[in-house]
Amino acid sequence: MYFQYLRPTLSLIAWSVLIFAYNSPTHATESEGSNGADTSLAIHKENIVVLLDASGSMNDPFSVTNQDNESITKIQVAKEALETVLTQLTEDVNIGLLVFSVAHSDPWLYPLGMKDEVRFLSALSSVEAGGGTPLAQYMKSGADTLLAQRERQFNYGSYRLLIITDGQAKSAELVNTYTSAIKDRQIRIDVIGVDMEEEHTLATVVDSYRRADNPEQLVEAVAKVLAETSTDTQNGNNSQFDLLQPLTEELAISLIKALTKAPSNQPIRAEEEKVESVRPQNVDQTARNTNKSSASDNPKDTLILIGFLILSGVIFFIFRSRQKPN
C-alpha cells in the first residue's frame, strides 16, 4: 500500500536525494577510485543516527487527516517517511536507528553502520510504540556512538542526530545540558516536532527545527533534513568579501584558530564528570607533592610533629622522675 499523500512530495524527495548523492563526500573519491587507485580509508562517511520517539503518544493519529481524509497514526507516518527517504540514500552513508519505546529492550534497532536495506527495513517495521519520552539518555547514547565513530574516521565525515518526536522530554534540564555538550562537540542536531501543540523546548537551540503538523509535512521534513549536505563549496560569494573587511587580520586569525580547534570525541557524560573531578585530584596531587618536599610546610604535619615532641618530652620527664629515687 502506498499513501496518496506521498505523491506530491515524491519529486521533492527525488531531488533532495539526488542533490545529496551528488554532494556526498564519497562522490569524488568514487570517480577517482575508478582509475584504479583504491587507497582511501572510509573516513568521509556521513553518519546519521535517527532518534525515533516511539512513546505511547506516537500511537495517536495526527490531529489533522491527510488529503484522503484518512486518519493515520504518527508512528505509522514516521516509519513510512523514514522508509521512503532512507532507502534512497546513497549506499555509503552510515545510519543508525535508535528507538525510544518500552516495547524494545535494546533501543538500537539498527546499530550505526553501513546501510543494509533489507535489515534496515525489517528493523523499521518492527518498531512498536509505548511508554514515555526519556529523550536525554537516548541523545547521549546516539551522540556517544557518533563520537566513537568520528574517532575512527579521524575526525572527518559528518555526524548528525535526527530527532523525531511528538512530545516534550521528561527531564528538560538534562536535555538542555546534553544538547549544549553535543553541539560543543560539533555534532549537528536536527529536530522534527510531530503534531505538537506548542514548540518543543529544543526548537530554538538545535541546528534545525521543523514542525510537522500533518503527514505531508513530516515526510517533507525528513526528506529536507536528509537532503542537507555537509559538503558545500567553500567559495565565498564574491560580493560578500566586504563582510570580512572590518575584521582585522589578527581577529580573523584568532577566529580561525578558535573555530578549528579539534572537537572532543569524549563521551558526553564521562567528560562532564571528568571536568568536575579534575580539581579535587589536583589538590591531592599538590598536597602529596608538598609532603614530599618538606613536612613542616604543611601545618597539619607541623602540629603532629610538635605534639609528638611534647609527648616524648613528657614521657622522658616522667621516665626520669621515676628513675631518680633509685
Next chain:
Amino acid sequence: MERNKRLFAILPLLVGLFCVTITLAHSQQNFSSLIGTNSVSPVNSTSTLIVPYIVWGGEAALFYANGGLQTKPGSIMAQQGLTLKLVPGDDFVGQVKNYLDGRTPFLRGTFRMLGQASEVIGRDPKTKAVVFGQMTWSAGDHFVARSSIKRISDLRGKKIAIQTGGPHVGMLYDMLRTARLSKADIDLIWLDDLTGAEGPAEAFRKDPKIAGCFVITPDMIGLTGGYDNTGTGAEGTVNDAHVVVSTATLSRSIADVYACRKDFYDSNKSTIEKFFAGYLKGVEAVMQLKKSYENSGSQEYMKLLQMIQDIYGPDIIPTLEEDAHGLIADCTYVGQPGNVSFFNDQTNVITGFSGFNKSAIDMAISWGFAGKRYNLLPSDLNFSSSIFTSLLSNTVRMPVQRKRFKKETIRAEVEAFNEEDVLDEKTLVSFTIQFKPNQEKFSQTEYKEEFDRVVELAAKYGNAAVAIKGHTDPSKTLMTLVKTGIKRNIIKRTGQRGNYKYFMDGKSIRLEDTEKLIKLIQQKKFESGTEIESPYQVMRAGLELSEQRAEAVKNAIVNYARKRNVRLESDQIVPIGMGIKEPVIAKPTNPEQASENRRVEFALVKVSAETVAEADFDF
C-alpha cells in the same frame, strides 16, 4: 647510551682508523688525482680471493660465513669451495689502487663511493666495476645540526662539516636534491676522517659557526644525547644539537655493495656467484642468531660478537653486547629478496641499480670527482638459480614489492601530529601547488614536476611519510560567522557597505572576544523555524573538502606512478585535511586572494618506526 659514551671517549684516539683517509683532499677533487698514475694489471690470484672489509655491520655476515679473516674449514665459504682472505679496506683510495693493481678483483664501498671512483676504474674496460651484490642499507648515519637547521631547506647558506669521500657525501647529495639546493648553496667544511679528533663531530663541537655535521651513531649520541633528544651542553652534548635527518628515515640513501672487475667477473662468474651466495647465507645465519640472542640469548651470537671485536680491535669495539651488537643493529640487511629488488625490479627506478648508478655518476660529474661519465655495470647474477635457492631459505623468484607501511597506523600518526600541532616540527621539507576553485582533477602533465618529486621522496625516504595536506579558503566560514552574528544580534553593524564597522557589547570587537563571540553564535537561542548556517558546519565542510582534494591528488600521483611503472607504496602517501586552519591570507579581500588559500602542500614527515611493519629484510 653507555656504549656510545664509552666508544665516544675512545674515538678521538682512533684518528684515521675508522674509515676512508684521503689525506690530500680538503675539498672534493677529481678522484684520479688521489690515485696517481696507476697502471692496470691482471688479478694476481684466483685460488685465494682477497676481499676488502670495512667497519660496518654488514661485514658481520662475511666474517660469520668465512669463520674469520681466513676461511675456516667447515665454514659456509669453505663449503662453497672458496678460500678467502679478508683485508682491511677502510682506506678507499687504497682499495681502488689494489683493485687496479690486480691485488684484489673486488671493491667494497657504498654505491656513491664507487661513483666517485667511476672514471678512474671505468676508463679501462678491464676494470669497469660490475656491482654484483647489495649487502645492506644504512640506518646509522645522521645529520646533526644546531637550532638554525630544522628542515632540510634550512641548509641554504650554512656551514656544514663532512668527511671527504666517505659514505656521507651521497647522503648530503640526496638531502640537497630533496630541498632543491645545489652544492653552491652551502658552505662545506671537508674533513679527513669520519669520526674522532679530525672528524666532523669534533669540528662541529669546536666551531659554533658550523651549523651541522654528518656523523655516525656514536657521535650522534655524543652530540645530542640520543636520537630523539636535543643536546643541552651537559655530559659532552652540544647545546641545541639534534638529528635533522638520519638514514633511519632517509633509508634508501646509503647502499653498501660489492663490485668486481669486469675482466675477473667475466671469467670467474661462478666463483662470484658462490661468494655472494655464501655471503647471503651468512646474512641469514646472522639474522637468525641475532633473533635468538634478543629473545633468549645465544652463545653462538656472542661468539660472533667476539670475532667482530677481535677483528676490529677493542679500540673500535670496546664491548660486545653494546658496540659489536650496536654495529650490526645500525644496518639493515637486504638478503636475496633485496638483491632481486635492487637489480631485477624494473619498477625500482629510483632506489634500484639504475637510479643509484644515475645519481652516483651525476654526483661524480657535477661535484668534480670525475670529468666524464663512466657507468657502473649492473649485476647479471641469476639470484633465482639453484646456487642461491638451494643454499638460502628466504628467497624470491620474481621481484616483490613489500607492503611496508601499516596503513591505519601511519595515517593515525600523521593525523595525531596534526591535531597536536607538531606536524610542522616533524616536517623535513615541503612544497605547494595551487588549484582552482572546486578543482577535482589534477593533471599529470601540469603537475609532473611535483609528482616526480613526491615519487622520489617516497622512494629515498623509505621510512618517512609523504603527507599531502589539503588547505581550503576560510572566507566562507568567516562570512558565515559574521552573517550569523549579525542575524542573531550578537554583532552590531554600522556604516555603509564597503565601510562597515562591527561592534560587540557596544565596543569594537577585540581579539579577546574571539571565544565569547563563537560561543554566543553557536549556543544562542534563535527564532524557531529559522535556519541559520553554523560557521562550524561550514568549517567542517571545508575540512572534508580539503581532505578529499588531498586524496584526489594522492590518487593522481599513485596513478601517475602506476602509468610510468614506477614503484610507489600508496600507504606511504598520507592525505590529510587541514581545512581552513592554515590560510596564507587569513582575511582575503577578493576572490584572487581567496584562491591563494586553496592549495595542496606536500610535506615529508618523520614518522615512528611503529608505522613500518617488521620484516627480516628491508628492501
